[in-house]
Amino acid sequence: AMLWKIRIVFTIVNVVYNIFRPIWLFFHKKPPSIPPITRPIYMLSATKLAKKIREGEITSSEVVREYIMRINEVNSFINAVVDERFADAIIEAKNYDQQLKEGKFDIKTLEKEKPLYGVPITIKECCAVKGCSHTGCTLPCKGIKADYDAAIVEMLRNAGAIPLCVTNTPEMCGGFDSTNLLYGRTCNPYDTRYAEDLGLLMKVMTSKCNHDLRLDVPVDLKQIKIYYRQSLDKTIGVLSMSQEIENCVLKAANHFARYNVRAEKVQYLQLIYQCTRDLTYLILQLPIEWPVTIIDIGLTGYLNVKKPPQMLLDASDSEHHKNVKVEMMKALFGLSEHTKQLLFFTIPFETHFPFTESEISHYTKHTEKIRQKLLDLLGDNGVLIYPTFRKQFLPQFVLCEIMSFANCAIFNLIDFPAAHVPMGLNLHEGMPIGIQVNFN
Template sequence: MFILQTMLLKLRVIFGMMHIIHAILCRILPFIRKKPQKIPPITDSLFTFSATALARKIRQREITCYEIVDAYIQRIKKVNPILNAVVDTRFSDAIYEAKICDEQLANGKFNVETLEKEKPLYGVPLTVKECCAVKGCSHTGCSLGYKGVKASCDAVVIKILRNAGAIPVCVTNTPEMCGGFESSNLLYGRSYNPYDTRYTPGGSSGGEGALIGAGASVIGIGSDLAGSIRIPSLYNGIFGHKPTAGIVSNIGHFPYTEDKVFQRLLSIGPMARYAEDLGLLMKVLTSTGDRNLRLDVPVDLRQLKVYYRFNMDETFGTLRVVPEIKDCIQRAVTHFTQYDIRAEELPIEWPTELVEIMLTELLNVKDLPQLLVDANNPMLKKNSVIELMKSLFGLSQHTVQTTFFATMFEMRYPFTESDVSHYTKQGKAIRQKLLDLLGEDGIFIYPTFRRPAVFPELSIYETLNTVFCGIFNTFGFPAVHVPMGLNHKGLPIGVQVIAGPYQDRLCLAVAKEMETAFGGWIPPSISINE
């Protein structure tokens, strides 16, 4: 035990020291950052409709596919110079495909019932995180080592969505090799938060989150290894769902490995401005799977068991949850009293070693994708420690956050094999307790992150605090982020809702209920002409 505590302190001491720098920068950065640039307000009521509603209007011939796709393309062109969220487009192809959809409708190729059943996203524009292959679009991992690479075919999830009628419009920015929680790289640059461009949109689905939050996309696809859908959803004021492990195909994701632990940790899932679209997308994404999630079965909210926690037990090396996030949890819990539900604080001893449990599961990935690829010689094996040192002085082909994570993974620092075994066993025990508690009718309300959006320079200091999301990748549970308004600075706030494996429908039903109660997505700039 003494050895384990020593290993624990190695990690905590490093981040404890980093938090001293973090505290100083938090006080300095607000004064030296430029005044935020406002994104253009939304002036067309078309952007107030969900993808579900737009698909219905298309089927009923109330609006054309061309009108919708073109409107979203024009919106992207307006906001992207400010956000830098888009890395490659297929605007001409999307317009062409929209016109074909309209011609098919005019010629009577499909009736309303067929479209609703077989092509429920017919004519609806879709945006996609760059790491998910869209044929003909950039597929580089946003790494200089893969500059110019285009996807030769669609990822499995994109094929499924296209078959359902969706029209991909563009692909969006990520950290290099999805290795970070701030969407910045040396190939495409940094993305910015639509609510305040001084802040990061998060990562690794940060470009996707920013575009959707800005009202320039109605639905999108992200991926989540340790909060990479949910954290950007928090920062950008939208809904984002991490599905139960293994129910959505990861084939076509980059980086990719057949490693079973990696496959379990990584989940591709939907991001959207409106809660009902998560359900529609999940039905489509799981339509070819072999697991029935009963997504069409209504959820009786009165039969739910509701648990909550305001924070993780504060330990050296982690930062505390801010009051406004705790208030979100309290408001969510209080809301369920109208259903005669008495929410209960999680009756499980929540270990202080959650960070170690999460990190050791990542270290259980034996066949790790190569993160540091040389732009001049892709076959060259780079020394991660040297690249980390070089990146600190701007001398590397890689970002600090990617070299930092590559170093941790390759050195397995600060854990020994016995540490990994100990924390893996501890994680399995906690997971089983949660399984027994939640069952098929329980939800857990918990912070998505400890605070609203952060300055991009501070993201790496917040690394350990991603445990609020990452621990549920470790456990394989479904989790959805739910927006709950804006704070006094105009930044989005909200919580995540977790359920037991294969109970995704509980997450989605609660997200819809909380959207009705708390307003859901709020446009960054409101000026809608009815």
């Protein structure tokens, strides 16, 4: 299992966290509320907006201008947009309207080939949008602009979408919280609407393999096997499971009862035994048996990345390799160009701490075993409902909750598609909570 000294450290951190979290919540003043939505157009999904534009009920220019107005109205509250291309977007929208007016496309052609025709979108700053900021939200790259569109942006443009702006991310996408020293922190307004556009976006993003995915084939729920795991293994050094998130899993599983589909609960029993090389956790599950905890699998998989990217960039010297330990010490005194969150994620890449090479190899072998057990369980028509995180995150305590990443990382490591499903806000802090759905 993971080194005991690391578990002990995180146990102490969790004790401190559980003491200070309620104190912080008691004294914390909520930021000002964003201006309420007064225009019905803001509540329409991309699917409905595209349909209205195609059918001439509204023009792309009107939609683009409305969303620019809303961005200008709320961005001072949430600090989400870091660079914009509003003028170019308005010109593109006018061109789209003119093409429709001239009859260049018929409705059926647009729906099939350009399903996002005239719909404004935002793009994360880590994805290149020509003419917009493309720094990875890291301070050393301040001022860098993209001179091309990333492949994903090209796909969206080909589907008819109009990029309005680029939005904030964690530094080098190395964290859970969108905060960095270049653009500051984004205060998320937590839109809890369900993803009506999921099917449409899957078609756009997988345009080259739509036929293989059979996205247009109706799903017979009675042919789907539904499994769920309501709680996670209790592991020393890791936060306990939130009752609200357990309830979310149960709510999602019970949802299928209205369609006369029974969801089967995945039970588990955790035992500890002594093996020849170290103290290892054995998790016995029905019908899954996992040989080690997902925390160990998640961490070692993270450390096993081949040729990890250079995270601590130096814009003046691309060959310069910064020492992460030195940067961490500088960060404690506010002297580093990098966030503590990124440095925390970078330390394992640089040092393989807390595992040795042999331990990484040992747990990597177990990853394939877990993958095979899930393949056997789910087959071609199985779905597993699983907690995404153990607790709802508070940005100010994100480093205390860092171990929870393994709950979703495990499915990335074994190449299982996964989608996070928002389930609303928790009762006490008003923070977003949800579950993940995994399948083969």
